[in-house]
Amino acid sequence: MASSGETTALLGSSSAGDAQAAPFPWKLLLVLYAAAALAWCAVRVLAWAWWRPRRLGRVLRSQGLRGTAYRSLAGDARLTQRLNREARSRPMPLGCHDVAPRAMPLFHHTMKEHGKTSITWFGPVPRVTITEPELVREVLSNKFGHYEKLKFGRLQRMLHNGLGSLEGEKWAKHRRIINPAFHLEKLKGMLPAFAACCTELVQRWEGLVADGQPCEVDVWPEMQNLTGDVISRAAFGSSYLEGRRIFQLQGEQVQLVVQAMHKLHIPGHLYLPTKTNRRMKQIASEVEELLKGIIAKRENALRSGSAAGDDDLLGLLLESNMEHCRGDGSDAARAGITTDDVIGECKLFYFAGMETTSVLLTWTMVVLSMHPDWQHRAREEVLHVLGHTTTAPDYDALSRLRIVTMVLYEVLRLYTPLTALQRQTYKPMELGGVRYPAGVMLMLPLLCIHHDKDVWGPDASEFRPERFAEGVSKASRDAPAFFPFGWGPRTCVGQNFALLEAKMGLAMILQRFAFELSPAYTHAPFPHGMLQPEHGAQIVLRARGLP
Template identity: 45%
Template sequence: MGEFLPLLLIASVLTILLSCGLKAFYSLWWEPKALEKQGIRGNPYRLLYGDMKDEIQAIKDPITLTHQIVPRVAPFAYHTVQRYGKTSLVWVGTTPRVIVWDPEMIREVLLDKLGQFQKQRLNPHMKLLTRGVSTLQGEEWTKRRRVITPAFHLEKLKGMVPEFLTSCVDLIKRWQNLTSSGGSCELDIWPEFQNLTGDVISRTAFGSSYEEGKKIFELQKEQAVLVMEAARAPYIPGFRFLPTAKNKRRMNINREIKTMLKNMIDKKLNSMKMAGSLGTDLLGLLLQFSNNNDQKNYRITIDDVIQECKLFYFAGQETTSVWLTWTMILLSIHPNWQQRAREEVLKICGKNTPDFESAGHFKIVSFSPSLFLSRYLFRF
């Protein structure tokens, strides 16, 4: 019996290796090639990387300062649609994704009430950066969305205008101090608007100032770079748990952010005990539904609240600061529109600071909270 033991062991090892090899062959080649034949046009599948290298290269192409920003915002998707049509296929590693470029089909997907269109499965690294309502599906998404929506009703936005003004005044004063010595100075507005939108988000959504949330923004920015770097490489199951320098840094950042947000939540809960109310900002609304026995139909955990805060800090700041920066670039390219916008603000507001009611009379650009910020800047 002993002489057969080594042979049995070798056979077991070979069986395991063969099984792993067949599974790898199936998932890395056979299944993707089978999905490739579903009838949607796109680039042929390439082992492991798919279209990821082409997508990274497309992002590096230079941009021209025109309104035709789609080739820059989504260059690879844009060129894929030009080549294969408004419904086409791209490969993210071994996973096929369908590009939908037709407005009516997009509308059908966004209004899906039967849950037949599922959100894509996230790379596990992405979960360190963005989760919350953006990744939920079905009934869970509907209930979480219902909790968050009241924070963005028109009446709530009206109440945020003083906070917008406070943030803008602080920014303008800082700019005036920079120009006081020589009358002019060169300024990189991209980080300036990142700070501005970060301050607005902190004040209006979480009841804190930018200085309090500054460290969170900085860590989220670093995390975004690390996560996107990992997401652009083929995902190897379990690799994220290896103690590499970047893996450890990702996990440390995640722990730091969660700790700071937990402290912010505890501070909010303590103020609730003193004032008897959580307030009507985003954090207050979320906390009303966390571990509250009165909410029998739907409750969220403190961890859920933390994930929503992380998502809002990251998505809210980047989108608005990019929008404001691009607005200023276009206004600098078209000074005639800049002059018309400034004249309109001065005509309607005079020496008064813009408020919600006066903003409704502007015609050059329609009103939105972010535009309110830029309009205030036009006065200077």
């Protein structure tokens, strides 16, 4: 019989032998962990791409909403592409302003088939159109933050990360700091920059018709250059030549971002090293470097008290930011916005300020060419108010251009630059008798609303500026239903800037030229970021008073 010591030795020897014979299965454990992780990821992907969309679709359909069926992760991408191809395959008749079927074919088709409040799919996210003006105002008022702006993250930052993309307290702080730069008295100080750019444009055009012969001009790139120069001068003052390069880069960036938007349903697409993604990143870096240089010079000048041209937007923004930092309140409340924030706002100036006014002026010249009677009435008003002087109009003169204002409003209605706005529910919300679960996108098709005969009457798709004779509030049946600059607390802070610039440009053009459509013009409105003339806007210019 073995002693206790021998027994212990034998047991130890036996355990060691067992351990050597059967080592702990670390590899098997890692495989099990990997399998569990993959299974968890698969369940999450399946929930995101299949179970959740179908559940949200059932909730919406159970309340009477109809629309397209959810079939794949791409949502309605294929249907959208097909309808877009069909819409773009044929131009519109000259003089026709019913642009919604061509500019927003998916939503026009879906609302026609399934009703105004209908469902489409943006990838795996249900998207419900909201067209009743009262409900649109409720969504855009957003008093308690119930409806959030969609977040496109990396893609949006490529274009801008300014006021339009912010939420909550950060948005409120930026709005407080930016608002003073757009007060009326500040805008009056920018009129010389507007006038300088418009004068350069009309003088160049006068050179084209100096021999008394009419001249064909594609006014679309002309207006892009004009408004780009206005933004460069108004935003950066004496640094506007540097600003021109930013304008060129931002214009290219808009085109690339629009292309990328069509592929958002592909997970991780923006992180792939494609040619487009590399170029977007390169443009974003170059724009930021240019802006940092301009901002650093201006901040140094402000600190030293030698700042010049502080009536420009950048100077006003930096000055307002410094005033905010010196104000009363806690350290957190007094904290201003960072240099990166200022860069984001400058990029937004370009994106919103340049594009909106350039498409407005372009479509106004096209529409007035289609309606020479209104061109004549607007010109007569301009000549009555401004006379035949070549001096640029001041603010008081621009404010007396009632017919010009009516024309611009009607063009904004018929050819709304930004055709739609989108919001998203982050918690269950009731709107118009429908209870929307969290995670539903609300599509506000502004262009469709502006053409709705139930809102604007049977002549909704006709050019009738007189509908604005008594102002915006009385122009529609369900008033107000005019949303070219949004609505509520997030109304575009630069709308007065854009309208003053458009009035200045249009008045100086009407004063010097008569114009008509060129035989080369094709009427083809289509949204590419903003609602643009797909094949240009060829106009025949004549020096005023010539046959």
